[in-house]
Amino acid sequence: MDLLEQRIALRLEALRRDRGLSLEDVAQTSGVSRATLSRIERGETSPTAGVLGKLCTAYGLTMSQLLLDVEEDAPSLIRRADAFRWHDPETGFARTSISPPQPGYQVELIWAELPAGARIEYDSPPVRGLEQHLLLLAGELKIDCAGKTYALAGQDCLRFHLTGASAFESTGTQTATYVLAIRRPA
Template identity: 50%
Template sequence: MAARVAELRVVRGWSLDDLAGHTGVSRSTLSRLERAEISPTASLLGKLCTAYGWTMSRLLAEVETEPPAVVRVADQQIWRDEASGFTRRSVSPPHPGLRAELIEGELAPGADITYERPPVTGMEQHVWVLGGRLEFTDNGTVHVLETGDCLRFRLWGGTRLRNPGDEPARYAIVVVLP
C-alpha cells in the first residue's frame, strides 16, 4: 500500500506538500504512510482516493493483485503509428506492484519521433539497440547507437528517437519509475 500511494503521488508530479493540500492530511502523516510506518485508516484512504479521483476498491485491488510471472507473447499489446513508422510492443507491461517495464520498439527507416517532456521526471531508462541504427537525443544530447549499444539515463527533459539508417531500427527500453 505504501509503495502504491507514493507511486500515485510521483506519477502526478506532486510533492508531499501538494498531496497534503489536496487531502487536508499533514505532510508528516503522508510521509509516514509512504514509508510504511503507519497503516492508513479508512478516512485517510478515502481522502487519498478523492484526491486521485479513484474508488477505494480500485486502489485496494491494485495493491492486492500480484503481477503475472509470465507475460505470454499473445498477451503483449502492440501499438502502431503508421504515420510515423513506429511500432511499440509492451513486453512486460506496467503493474502497480512493480516499478519497471520492458518495451520493444521499432522505427522504420527515416522515422523521427519527438517527446517534448518526460511522462515522469527523473524516470530511469535503458535503451538497448537490437538491430539497425538509432539516433537518440536526450535533453539536447545526441547519441548515435548501433546494434548492441545500450544507453542508460534519467529523463529530465525532451527526447527524440530517429532512425537515420535504411533498415528498421529495433530496440528495447527498460523503464524504471523513480
C-alpha cells in the same frame, strides 16, 4: 476502428473523466487541441506517438500506464503473442509492452520498432526523472535527450534519465529494433 483503437479511446476518456477534467482542461495542459482530443476519444482518429507523449505528460503517466488497464493480479509470465502492441499511424513506430507496469514492480520492458527514416519527438517526459536503459538490437538509432545526441549502432546500450524533451530517429537503412527498460522514479 479496430479493438485496440477502441481500447485506447476508452482509456483516454476514462482517464479524463476519472480526474474530473473537461476536454478543454486536458487541451490546455497537454497542448493537444480540444477537437483532436474529442476525435480521439470518439475513436474517429488514432493518436500519434507525439500526441500520446503529450497526453502522458498531462496525466503524469508513462505511455504503458496510459495505454494499459493495470490489473491487480497480473500474470508473472507474459507470452509475446499476448503482449499489448500499439502502432503509430503517422511514423510506423510499433511499441509492444512485453512487461507492462504493475503494482509492486518499478520496471517495465518495451520492445520497439522504428522504421528507417522515422523520427518521434516528445516535448517533455511523462514523469520527470524516468530512468531508461535502451538496448539496440538492430539498425541504427539517434537519440536526443538531456541536451545531448547519441548515435547507436550494433548492440549499443544507452542509459539515461528523462528530464526534458527527447527524440528518437532511425538513421540507418533498416528498422531500428530495440528493447527499452523503464524505471519510474521512487
